[in-house]
């Protein structure tokens with residue numbers, strides 16, 4: 457009887473629309489392995505560098521088996537990731553797609569997003585278990601190379617916005633950095649943000665802190681590769697008790713909401729700053745309530761939050777569990793709880809908000 461009611465209430469157009477949405481979603485999910493294979497084998501970069509090619513030509517220069525490549529290329533063409541010219545049987549990476557798949561410095565380079573999607577899938581058994589227990593999953597115990605995936609995902613934003621837009625949006629920070637300032641990058645992960653700032657401001661000294669030993673090792677290697685070891689060092693440290701003091705600027709990139717005790721971290725950061733120092737907090741873009749986050753960015757961030765950020769926070773002391781979509785009002789409460797007096801939104805992109813806090 458109940459089933460019949462449901463049947464009679466069905467709107468066939470809505471059903472068709474939703475099945476269409478699911479088809480697109482499953483297509484996207486299936487593309488994760490395909491895109492990462494193309495990335496790992498250098499196929500996008502080769503097409504970008506060498507222009508349109510037939511399957512046989514690309515197979516030869518990429519040193520891959522032609523039969524596998526034909527299947528992969530067909531999928532890419534069906535996905536609108538590559539263009540296919542039936543007359544010449546050539547495949548091309550259009551310039552717009554190249555910005556997403558091949559150009560690592562482009563603001564819309566998204567390969568890190570595919571890596572994060574793969575790592576989230578690897579995290580599923582642990583997080584699923586945590587749904588029952590309520591426990592967390594420590595950052596260092598998460599699936600795949602979550603750290604590498606996250607670092608790669610965020611790097612394009614930092615590369616394109618940090619020095620050009622975000623630091624200049626803070627009151628007086630750039631002048632201090634040019635003269636020579638002392639900066640802590642807390643929760644620095646693989647240290648891309650730290651390295652970018654150190655390159656741009658060679659007179660300033662930067663210390664990157666993170667509680668994950670493996671990430672600090674990677675960050676040190678990046679500093680070495682990019683020739684900034686003279687004004688950067690990386691140390692293992694918790695956000696609420698790292699050792700440095702008298703900072704002109706403390707930065708937190710996409711990590712405050714991951715912390716177990718973000719208010720405790722805020723209080724420690726305030727104590728570690730000079731009285732006129734600035735705390736820059738970069739957090740995922742979000743509105744203050746669920747209905748404001750029911751959009752494609754919110755959808756991605758809620759998934760990442762469930763599989764990565766929330767378990768990370770719940771695995772630590774206090775276990776505040778802010779979640780990646782905490783929103784500015786909640787973040788402001790946390791920052792003020794740490795003893796800061798002023799908080800303002802200094803800058804924003806579709807993916808990030810940049811807050812400036814002062815004592």
Ligand SMILES: C[S@@+](CC[C@H](N)C(=O)[O-])C[C@H]1O[C@@H](n2cnc3c(N)ncnc32)[C@H](O)[C@@H]1O
Nearest residue numbers: 607610643644645666667668694695709711715
């Ligand atoms: C999402 S990642 C962001 C990393 C880096 N800032 C970036 O933008 O690529 C969050 C980082 O916060 C670090 N983290 C989480 N809780 C922490 C804590 N309580 N103290 C220090 N680092 C912490 C993790 O180890 C991880 O590197």
